[in-house]
Amino acid sequence: MEVTFWGVRGSIPAPGPGTVRYGGNTACVSVRTRHGKLLVLDCGTGARSLGLSLLADGATDGFATGRGEAAILLSHTHWDHIQGFPFFSPLYVAGNAFQIYGPAQSSALLEGILEGQMAPQYFPVQTLKNMGARIEITAVRAGVPFDVLGCTVTAVTNPHGRVGAMAFRIDDADRSVVYASDAGYGPGGPSREAAALYHGADLLIHDSTYTPEDRARYPGRGLASVTEAVSAAIHAGARRVALFHYDQDYTDADIDMMVERGRRGIAMTAGYVEPEVVAASEGLTLQV
Numbered sequence: 001m002e003v004t005f006w007g008v009r010g011s012i013p014a015p016g017p018g019t020v021r022y023g024g025n026t027a028c029v030s031v032r033t034r035h036g037k038l039l040v041l042d043c044g045t046g047a048r049s050l051g052l053s054l055l056a057d058g059a060t061d062g063f064a065t066g067r068g069e070a071a072i073l074l075s076h077t078h079w080d081h082i083q084g085f086p087f088f089s090p091l092y093v094a095g096n097a098f099q100i101y102g103p104a105q106s107s108a109l110l111e112g113i114l115e116g117q118m119a120p121q122y123f124p125v126q127t128l129k130n131m132g133a134r135i136e137i138t139a140v141r142a143g144v145p146f147d148v149l150g151c152t153v154t155a156v157t158n159p160h161g162r163v164g165a166m167a168f169r170i171d172d173a174d175r176s177v178v179y180a181s182d183a184g185y186g187p188g189g190p191s192r193e194a195a196a197l198y199h200g201a202d203l204l205i206h207d208s209t210y211t212p213e214d215r216a217r218y219p220g221r222g223l224a225s226v227t228e229a230v231s232a233a234i235h236a237g238a239r240r241v242a243l244f245h246y247d248q249d250y251t252d253a254d255i256d257m258m259v260e261r262g263r264r265g266i267a268m269t270a271g272y273v274e275p276e277v278v279a280a281s282e283g284l285t286l287q288v
């Protein structure tokens with residue numbers, strides 16, 4: 001699998017001179033399966049650049065000519081995970097097909113939530129039905145594996161505000177990628193179900209919004225610290241952990257320091273295999 005980060009920021013885009021290295025766009029990650037299929041994890045503002053790349057000259061997926069197909073997995077529908085959706089250009093090319101999966105009581109409710117931000121008061125396109133591509137929307141049930149473009153996907157709901165946020169595990173033959181954004185664990189860390197989902201992942205992409213101090217300062221925000229991210233990876237036996245969903249107020253230098261603290265945390269945890277700690281940034285591609 002090939003994983004590319006298009007947006008690594010949490011909560012709200014944070015463009016400016018202080019964030020150019022890690023990037024200011026909100027959550028969006030693409031996963032290319034071993035058969036070359038495309039899965040998109042969240043549609044924060046990073047989805048705009050992903051969309052442009054899929055329509056660029058020389059792109060071979062067929063999205064420019066209406067023959068493209070992809071799945072979009074939404075962890076939840078807070079703004080930083082859906083605001084890039086109306087600006088994801090391949091959705092406007094007739095003939096393209098998108099399967100959208102996310103948490104909701106029913107598929108109709110999830111569709112209604114996504115329709116909400118398309119309403120004319122928010123966006124001139126007015127409805128998903130005007131976008132051109134074929135869009136199929138499916139509510140995901142936690143704990144029930146389902147097939148997506150040749151992969152098996154399993155979801156678990158992590159604590160995050162009133163609605164929670166889904167973490168997804170994508171198993172593609174013998175390789176696995178886990179995406180755990182917005183993970184506001186209690187003091188005991190990940191739930192038993194979440195720990196099982198993360199277990200043995202080749203790559204764990206994990207919420208790393210805060211330093212431990214800021215995490216303690218904002219316990220009600222439902223977001224993880226860098227030490228919680230690294231600790232989750234160590235206990236899961238994950239081979240690699242990609243830190244992401246950084247706080248909007250952190251500069252590149254702040255994130256450098258936070259990542260360094262995450263790496264130092266490993267040395268103090270005896271008896272476990274060390275995961276490689278990667279700091280996600282816009283444009284970074286990892287082979288899994």
Ligand SMILES: [Zn+2]
Pocket residue numbers: 010011027078080081181182245
């Ligand atoms: Zn978020």
